[in-house]
Structure formats: C-alpha cells, structure tokens
Amino acid sequence: MGTIPKAIFLDMDGTILNHYNKVSGYTKQIIDELRERGMYVFIATGRAFDEINELVPDGFEVDGIISSNGMAGYVGNKAIFEHSLTFELVEKMIDKAREHKIYYELFPYEAERIALKQDRKFIEDEIRDPKPESVGMNEWLSRQQAVKEAINWKDQIEGNKFSKFYFFARTKDHINQWKEELEKIKQDIDFTTSISSNHNVEVMVANVNKGTGIQKMLNYFNLTEVETLAIGDSNNDLPMFQFVDYAVSMKNASDHIKGIVDEVTEFTCDEEGVYHYLKKTLVPATIK
The missing domain is CATH 3.30.1240.10 (Hypothetical Protein, Haloacid Dehalogenase-like Hydrolase; Chain: A; domain 2)
Structure with missing residues (x-):
C-alpha cells in the first residue's frame, strides 16, 4: 500500500461478519481506533440498512453505511441517497x-x-x-x-x-x-x-452497485477515490474493488476474487481477519 487511506470501506458477510453472522468486539475496537486517528470508516454491504443493528456489537459506529449493494446510503439514520425499484x-x-x-x-x-x-x-x-x-x-x-x-x-x-x-x-x-x-x-x-x-x-436499479454507492458517499464527505481502501470477499464486491485505490480480499474469498485484488488478508472472517489486517497495516502507519 502506498499512501495511508483516508476512507475505508468494509463489506459485511464473509468480511467483518463471521459465518455465524456476528461482528466481533475486536472489529468494533479497530474501527473506533482508526476513526480516532482521523480515518473515515464505512460499511458497504448487500444487506438492507434495517438488518445491520442486530449484527453488530453495542456502541458500534461508522461514518456511513452503503446498503443493498449501493441502493441507499446513510449517515447516522439519515438517508443521503436512495434508489427504488419500480x-x-x-x-x-x-x-x-x-x-x-x-x-x-x-x-x-x-x-x-x-x-x-x-x-x-x-x-x-x-x-x-x-x-x-x-x-x-x-x-x-x-x-x-x-x-x-x-x-x-x-x-x-x-x-x-x-x-x-x-x-x-x-x-x-x-x-x-x-x-x-x-x-x-x-x-x-x-x-x-x-x-x-x-x-x-x-x-x-440499473447501473447501481457498491462502486456507485461509494462514489456518492465520497462526494458527500468531499473525499476522493485516490485515498480509499476496500475489504471484501465476493462477486458483489467487484464494483467496489474496481473503484477504490487499494483492494483487499479476505483469505476466505474464492481464488477468482483473490486474483484481482492488491492484497489478501492473512486470516479469515472467522479468525478476525479484518481486525488483524487493519491493526497490522494501518495502526503503525498512523502513529505519529
């Protein structure tokens, strides 16, 4: 990785969610730490917005959520963009x-x-x-x-x-x-x-995906794609990987996904892979 990212986009299923559909306290801890160091952290998921609260620990916070594969974006509980099927x-x-x-x-x-x-x-x-x-x-x-x-x-x-x-x-x-x-x-x-x-x-909706959702979220926060990192594991993450500056796949991703990213995590979603990756690569880089 070249520059330290200003914005990090995290998939849920197979990424920050383990195979029993829970986000761990360790993941919350590293997200809190990175946000305290001035980075923006976002969720970019295929799940609907209303599903997310029951999957995360108490007090879990991010800067924004892109839900339903780019169909909607939220900052807090406020929708900043929304598409609808006819x-x-x-x-x-x-x-x-x-x-x-x-x-x-x-x-x-x-x-x-x-x-x-x-x-x-x-x-x-x-x-x-x-x-x-x-x-x-x-x-x-x-x-x-x-x-x-x-x-x-x-x-x-x-x-x-x-x-x-x-x-x-x-x-x-x-x-x-x-x-x-x-x-x-x-x-x-x-x-x-x-x-x-x-x-x-x-x-x-036609021409909507995680990549288009990320673009809208970056625009809202006046950020650019040049300073972005994304972590995911499956085909619905491909538009996200293609859009961001640095793409990381989970160890538990398919070989096809691993073959198109910049880096692969050392551990799986059941082994706190996102926590270990962010702790190892970003925390030392942000210590002044």
Missing part, C-alpha cells in the same frame, strides 16, 4: 419467481421485508433441513431466520419504495436457471444483478 418490476419479479418456485425476499424501505402468503410453501421448502453442503452457514442461518422471524407475509405487495430483491435456491442448478430467466426479463425492464454466493442473486 412497482412494475416488483410485480413482474414476483410473478416470475412464483412461476419458477424461487425463494425471494422483497425489501421495502423503512419496513420489514415482504413475501406473499401464497408463495410461502415453496419459499419454506427451499430452506428445509438438511443444509445443502454447498450453501454457506451464514447464508443458511440468515434464510432460516428470515422465514421464521423477519419476513412479513402479506396478501399483496405493500409500499412504493423498494431497495432490492434477494433470491435464493438450495441447488446451483435452480439458481442458475433463475439467472437465465432474469436475463430474459432484463430485455423488457433494465436492472442490475449482484451475486454474493453460488446460491443467490439480488436485483437492484
């Missing part, structure tokens, strides 16, 4: 998801995620035990928790502002067939897709 696209996606019996969650802004009651049976069937070997434990636990507690099962779609769709399948063949269907839908209504595992795909 109602036309939402209706079409749910009709097609039902046709293909694909697990979905629709995320309205400032409300619980939605799925329709008539689709509950095939959605629940996708997360039946046992867990398929190729599905990551963090994703599996999140889906089970969503079906049991987080999804608001509705008779009809409610709301008029939606941050994203999350789709999941227990087999790779099923999700790959769905990705092919999404490409067909895209011929009628443009949108962006993002993938963070071999079993999911998310849908956002």
Whole structure:
C-alpha cells in the first residue's frame, strides 16, 4: 500500500461478519481506533440498512453505511441517497419467481421485508433441513431466520419504495436457471444483478452497485477515490474493488476474487481477519 487511506470501506458477510453472522468486539475496537486517528470508516454491504443493528456489537459506529449493494446510503439514520425499484418490476419479479418456485425476499424501505402468503410453501421448502453442503452457514442461518422471524407475509405487495430483491435456491442448478430467466426479463425492464454466493442473486436499479454507492458517499464527505481502501470477499464486491485505490480480499474469498485484488488478508472472517489486517497495516502507519 502506498499512501495511508483516508476512507475505508468494509463489506459485511464473509468480511467483518463471521459465518455465524456476528461482528466481533475486536472489529468494533479497530474501527473506533482508526476513526480516532482521523480515518473515515464505512460499511458497504448487500444487506438492507434495517438488518445491520442486530449484527453488530453495542456502541458500534461508522461514518456511513452503503446498503443493498449501493441502493441507499446513510449517515447516522439519515438517508443521503436512495434508489427504488419500480412497482412494475416488483410485480413482474414476483410473478416470475412464483412461476419458477424461487425463494425471494422483497425489501421495502423503512419496513420489514415482504413475501406473499401464497408463495410461502415453496419459499419454506427451499430452506428445509438438511443444509445443502454447498450453501454457506451464514447464508443458511440468515434464510432460516428470515422465514421464521423477519419476513412479513402479506396478501399483496405493500409500499412504493423498494431497495432490492434477494433470491435464493438450495441447488446451483435452480439458481442458475433463475439467472437465465432474469436475463430474459432484463430485455423488457433494465436492472442490475449482484451475486454474493453460488446460491443467490439480488436485483437492484440499473447501473447501481457498491462502486456507485461509494462514489456518492465520497462526494458527500468531499473525499476522493485516490485515498480509499476496500475489504471484501465476493462477486458483489467487484464494483467496489474496481473503484477504490487499494483492494483487499479476505483469505476466505474464492481464488477468482483473490486474483484481482492488491492484497489478501492473512486470516479469515472467522479468525478476525479484518481486525488483524487493519491493526497490522494501518495502526503503525498512523502513529505519529
């Protein structure tokens, strides 16, 4: 790394979240320390803003949060930018998801995620035990928790502002067939897709991703991309990696991701990889 970054962007799943979907006190500690030394620290996640509080320790603070793969940005609880899926696209996606019996969650802004009651049976069937070997434990636990507690099962779609769709399948063949269907839908209504595992795909507004979200956040704070560092682990982090000045992947990332970044952490997300990396590389560099 050349210059000391002024802004650091951290992914959540597989990065600061361990495989049991928790951010540790060590991660909070290093973020607090870097912010005290004058660096800006941001979250850049595929998760919706409303999901984050339950995953982090008490007192966890960052300078801003980019959520839903760039669909919205928050400083404190204030949205500084927000994109929304159209109602036309939402209706079409749910009709097609039902046709293909694909697990979905629709995320309205400032409300619980939605799925329709008539689709509950095939959605629940996708997360039946046992867990398929190729599905990551963090994703599996999140889906089970969503079906049991987080999804608001509705008779009809409610709301008029939606941050994203999350789709999941227990087999790779099923999700790959769905990705092919999404490409067909895209011929009628443009949108962006993002993938963070071999079993999911998310849908956002066209030309929106973590990179575009970072640009908006930097503009808000009058920062430039020349002094930025990002840490992530999966395909939905690629736009972020391409945008920032210095890209770091987690040790637990795929070889494909490791091959396109500037550096790889020494430890995984289950071994406090972000804490160790930032402590080793940035704390000594900022001691005056």
